[in-house]
Amino acid sequence: MKKCMVKNLWRMLSVAYIVFLLNMYAIPAYAYIDPATTAMITQVVAGIVISTGVALGVFRQKIILFFKNLSVKWTQRKIERQNEKTDL
Numbered sequence: 001m002k003k004c005m006v007k008n009l010w011r012m013l014s015v016a017y018i019v020f021l022l023n024m025y026a027i028p029a030y031a032y033i034d035p036a037t038t039a040m041i042t043q044v045v046a047g048i049v050i051s052t053g054v055a056l057g058v059f060r061q062k063i064i065l066f067f068k069n070l071s072v073k074w075t076q077r078k079i080e081r082q083n084e085k086t087d088l
Helices: 002-024 035-087
Strands: none
């Protein structure tokens, strides 16, 4: 139990040290992102995520069948190759 606690403590200190170093050497951007721009970017990302989810939900069964058919064809080819080797 103590080894686990020491390991976790060491991990947390390492992460804290890395974060400290990254913040110490941060370069200022001298830029301003307008709140409207941020809202627009958020809407675009949300639209992409939602449309991808809907497309996967609608075509889920077709996608699953496609990959199952690929695995069946691959297995059949493998069996045919083995049969050809044994026939020779």
